[in-house]
Amino acid sequence: MTNGTRNDEIIRTVGSLPPGELAAFLAVAEHGGFRAASRTLGQTASALSHAVAGLERRLKVKLFHRSTRNVSLTEPGRRLAERLMPALAEIGLPVEELHEQATSLSGLVRINCDANAAEQVLMPLLTRFMKLQPEMRFEIRSEGRMVDIAEGGFDCGVRAAELVPDDMVAIPIGPDQQHIVVASPAYLASAPPIDSPSDLALHQCIQLRMAGGSIYRWEFQRRGEDVVMATSGKLIVDHSRLLLAAALDDGGLAYVTRWMAADALADGSLRQVLDDCTPPYPGLCLYYPRHRHLGLGMRAFLDFLRAEGSSRRTP
Incomplete structure (x- = not known):
């Protein structure tokens, strides 16, 4: 069957389908779930589920894989979504009747x-x-x-x-992006020299606790090899902005992005160390x-x- 023949069949079928069911299908397909689609259309997830189920009964095909964790298009559902919008345009149905977010730039x-x-x-x-x-x-x-x-x-x-x-x-x-190691001039003036990542063991390294609970480890490149360091320090924070604030207050070494530290580096409030060990990355x-x-x-x-x-x- 040619693409033109398939599209002709879709056009004939779409013209007889309830716009509400088509709108529900398009919204769920676009947003990847009933809950997200419900926010777009202003309907309950249950109502959208019933509408999609009605469309599946009319077409006699399963359009979505449903689980407690995810909703995804079946292969027939994906083909229908790809062809539905051109088909609707050809038969002249008003776009707004079906799904404004799927057919206009106002979603x-x-x-x-x-x-x-x-x-x-x-x-x-x-x-x-x-x-x-x-x-x-x-x-x-x-x-x-x-x-x-x-x-x-x-x-x-x-x-x-x-x-x-x-x-x-x-x-x-x-x-x-680039992560760098920074500290205030006052901290560096009274701290041991820092010539390699191994010297970090002698310093107060301000720690960042990740959302999952682990402490962020500092990554370096030394003589072409990747080095990952588990640092230590007396202060643990849960946001990188707090790392910067602590470093500005002479709290120790901080491992932050160059973008975040740019102003402080420019005005001399912070200095970078281990410059040759922290190259940019994608x-x-x-x-x-x-x-x-x-x-x-x-x-x-x-x-x-x-x-x-x-x-x-x-x-």
Whole structure:
């Protein structure tokens, strides 16, 4: 059967289906779950589930895999989502009747990310995009721990490239990152010399406790080899901004991003040590599930991010 014949069948079928059921299907497909879709359409998750079940009965096909932890499109569901929007346009159904978020640039995009990533890279990109598309809405949930974005009802996430799950589509955003070791001039004046990562054992190293409970270990490169250090110190904090504040108050050595310490380095409030042991590494990525159907608003945002990335690489 040719693509044209398949599309003709879809067009004939779609014309006879209740718009509410189509709207429910598109919303769940776009947002990856009934709970997230319910926030978009202003309906309960139960109501959307009943609507999708009705559509499945009419089409005599299962459209979603459902579990207590995740909702994903079946192969027939994915094909339907990919063809539904062109089919609807061809038969002339008003877009707004079905799913505004799937067919216009006035939808809601929910993003899960690290707070520093949001401040450094994501927010400037969002504000520029929202000036271009003023009807688009974004909700950002910043937290330190990694979450399943599909289960959590998020459209996408932003994390360091090395943390992005393998089954996700990742788009690099922002520059390379760099963690560096800094301290105040007053602390360094009375502390032992620091010539290599092993010298950290003689110093007060301000500790960062991660969301999962572990203490963050400091990573270096020494003579071409990776070195991971378990440091020690009298102060433990749970946010990298507190690391910086403690270092500024002569509290010891802090392991922070160069971006975060830039102002303090520029005005001399902090000094960097072990400069040759902390090279840059790949930066942040925005990522989303590989097989999720994307609405036009989300696709426009992804195109914008790719264009931004291309412009940064152009001399």
